[in-house]
Amino acid sequence: MKKVLVLLLTLVASSSFAQLKMQGVVKDSIGTPLELANVIAINQETNALESYAVTNDKGKYILSLGKNGKYKVQVSYIGLKSLNEVITTQEANITRDFTLLPDNELDAVELTYEMPVTIKGDTLIYNADSFKNGSERKLEDVLEKLPGVEINEDGQIEVEGNTVQKLMVNGKDFFDGDTKLATKNIPSNAVDKIQVLRNYAEVGQLSGVQNNQNNVAINIKLKEGKENFWFGDITAGAGQAPSPNDELYLFQPKLFYYSPKYSINVIGDLNNIGEVALTNRDIRGFGGGFRLPSRTSGTNINLGNNGLGGLTNIANAQEVITKLATANFSYSPNKALDLSGFVIYNSSRLRTREESFFDYIEVEDDPTTPQDESAGLPPDESTIQRGREATNQFVAKLSAVYKPNFNNQLDYDVIARASDEEERQNLFSSVVGDTDQLNEVNPYSINQNLNYYFTLNEDNIFALEVQHLLSDEDPFYNALLENDPTNNNEVDPDDRDAFDTTAQGLGLDLDQINYDVNQDRRVKSNKLDAKLDYYNILNSKSNINFTLGTIFSNQKFDSNIFQFLDDRTRLDPTPNITDLEGEPLLATNDDVDYTFSDVYLGVHYRFKTGKFTFTPGVSFHAYSNQNTQLGNNFKDSFFDVLPDFEALIQFKKSESLTLNYRMTNTFTDVTNIAEGLVLNNFNSIQYGNPELQNALTHNVSLFYRSFNLFNYTNVIASVNYSKNIDQIRSLTDFESVIRTNSFFNSQFADETASVFGRVERTFGKVRARLRANFSYSKLNQFIQGRQSLNENFTQNYTPEIRTNFREAPNVRLRYGYTVRDNVQGSNTTKFITRAPSIRFDAYVWDSVTFITDFAYTEQETQGQTEAFKTWDASLRYRKNRDAKWEYSLRASNILDIDSNISNGATNISVFSSETFIQPRFITLRLTYTL
Secondary structure: OHHHHHHHHHHHHHHHHOEEEEEEEEEEOOOOEOOOOEEEEEEOOOOOEEEEEEOOOOOEEEEEEEOOOEEEEEEEOOOEOOEEEEEEOOOOOEEOOEEEOEOOOOOOOOOOOOOOEEEEOOEEEEEHHHHOOOOOOEHHHHHOOOOOEEEOOOOOEEEOOEEOOEEEEOOEEOHHHOHHHHHHHOEHHHEEEEEEEEOOOOOHHHOOOOOOOOOEEEEEEEOOOOEOOEEEEEEEEEEEOOOOOOEEEEEEEEEEEEOOOEEEEEEEEEEOOOOOOOOHHHHHOOOOOOOOHHHHOOEEEOOOOOOOOOOOOHHHOOEEEEEEEEEEEEEEEEOOEEEEEEEEEEEEEEEEEEEEEEEEOOOOOOOOOOOOOOOOOOOOEEEEEEEEEEEEEEEEEEEEEEEEEOOEEEEEEEEEEEEEEEEEEEEEEOOOEEEEEEEEEOOEEEEEEEEEEEEEEOOEEEEEEEEEEEEEEOOEEEEEEEOOHHHOOOOOHHHOOOOHHHHHHHOOOOOOOEEEEEEEEEEEEEEEEEEEEEEEEEEOOEEEEEEEEEEEEEEEEEEEEEEEOOOOOEEOOOOOOEOOOOOEOOOOEEEEEEEEEEEEEEEEEEEEEOOEEEEEEEEEEEEEEEEEEOOEEEEEEEEEEEEEEEEEEEEEOOEEEEEEEEEEEEEOOHHHOOOOEEEEEOOEEEEOOOOOOOEEEEEEEEEEEEEEOOOOEEEEEEEEEEEEEOOEEEEEEEEOOEEEEEEEEOOOOEEEEEEEEEEEEEEOOEEEEEEEEEEEEEEEEEEOOEEEEEEEEEEEEEEEEEEOOOOOOEEEEEEEEEEEEEEEOOEEEEEEEEEEEEEEEEEEOOOEEEEEEEEEEEEEEOOEEEEEEEEEEEEEEOOOOOOOEEEEEEEEOOOOOOEEEEEEEOOOEEEEEEEEOOOOEEEEEEEEEO
């Protein structure tokens, strides 16, 4: 790494010291400085783009040119006649002003090169070819090189600190705007322009009455010749795994067709090497563009998630087999109607192994509260967990937009989901012994969305948004634990099996060779979310918005715990566990019916004065919720007022500061309300509280962003603070390593605070970036009847430097440094992570691409240090840039590392985990480009 760093610094130095600065001012014919004028310099010897600049608000520009050279300088501005002049450089810096004249005859000089970056109103346009060097293959390879654009750890696109909400291709939604599918699959050679649409409004009628400064969309403009023709690529590959009996395979067709009237996108993936376009978690989070009408109402209602939430990350599996088939279409039969939709089928098979050690933290006694001397936390525990996961997921969506004229727009969307998920695990615990577990679930859901926007006249706008969700979840759980029936009557509990006391509390038959514990659950949810907005435009500077809305949800819950005996007969036990008030709990919880409703009226007044835009608001809510279970009915109704406020300071077109305050009520789902016992797994049992109330959150945030094309500087900073009152917390009791959780509204407030900053600056062909993040949380926890405070402070710094040469090889150096302090009473645990990485890519001889990534991660905990390395590389050959065939050799995990190490802390333990990963894979691939 040291040699590569020296090489990088040498390249940077040679490109910097051999250059001089040309600067000046661009004015119009009457001497007024022109902001956002384009200035480019073309090397006369190589006919390549040497440097470019965009003038600032003073009309100033700066170009970086080579010494003793000749350059054609072109200056342009919308509406004025372009200027073309040849400049010869020597050894000294140059100052040169330009004056642009009116373009009366529309005979502007034709530019030899397009500006790499231009601004037109709220649209930022990148010319993709200006940032390519030939090593790119997919859209993400281009986006990572654009100033102000970043691909985050989740694979989503961020522009100037905002996550891109929608991605389009030639103005048509790509899989309903999902950015990860686009970045991983759209071929880079098809991309002409990348248009970043800031202040993006889904509905044009509402663009002038809403604050959209945080809304960002991207439109990919295809190159000429890509319309009315199929384009894309098909990749097939094979290889030999370390095991002689395993052969590697890969088949990935990615085909696209675009015409002015319709488009079709087909993406497939079949492989056993862990390369996937969408993970199981991606599919779960695939929202299809759905946004709740009540998202700004101040009310959050959680419907829960009863699927297999613990699905393994692909990167943490020993074996991965995936199948993906997707199709997306759009069709415009006429100018008023647009139809679109997609179908996604995803199948994965994973094999996992993880070894962990848990050191449980002692919770200090509260001297004012008498404690049971026998109360304590579990013994330290070592575990070995082996698992297999099988999932089949299906998502389909159909959308229609009918817009007969500007005053009317009708949208309808329906999205359906279904899945078949199974997880089998064998867990060996140093405390409990061997346990086999099975989780199965076959959920489905249907979500419908209807929106209608009507402009009565230039001063009155109406918007109706209605969304309905219907879902059905049916998780099944089985655990098979070891048991010694001969020690059930031991007086000393230390001589009994670790699960015996819990089994006795559940009402199980202890005289069995194994504990065969099962649980059936069913959760049905029905939710309606609707609102009607009325906007009255008072004048060019202000408008008022009235909102009438409602949220109605109903959830039905059923849970049944039973035991299979050794003779395979079934036992429905009666537990002897009591709730918080000493009442006995039933293992079977039938017909829990939970209904929630919110009817609200909101008022927001938006007005501008100078650089300021203020939007104060308030909403009035009438809440009602009730649940019926075990013959009892619990009902609560109340009225609440929730204020919110937003202030925007627009210093310049690309510089702003936003202050936001919001008060929010959050309501829980039925699983936390159901009184009966629920097995999350054999060592985690919970029961709900039918009298749970809402939690109240105060949130204030400050967000600053600046994007300066004059000096290529991008600055983002944010501060966020939240205070949670009456937060729903769990009271945790332990029996050995088996915990029981019950829920209640805590009288202690929890707080979180975070500060984030990112600075990016481009120096010629080198871009430097620094990210820093600070976060603090103060959470109250309740263990074994004791209240204690858990505090976490995390700081992270990530400096990065990367080059963007068109001819020379490129290097990206990144260093991550993270410190986390976990404070539990007088116990403090410090975690330090150091993670340097390097990426090198070269495109040589107009035919060969070499890319390699190396990362080193070192984790230090309490003076002990562990480290692991990852190294991937690929070598690709195509005869020339336009060749149809490409041959590539790719290697992953070149060092054949067995596992990754991770250390961390929860509110009850400090843990260390070793996760075993896929071995070294080497594959030979053939790609055909249409």
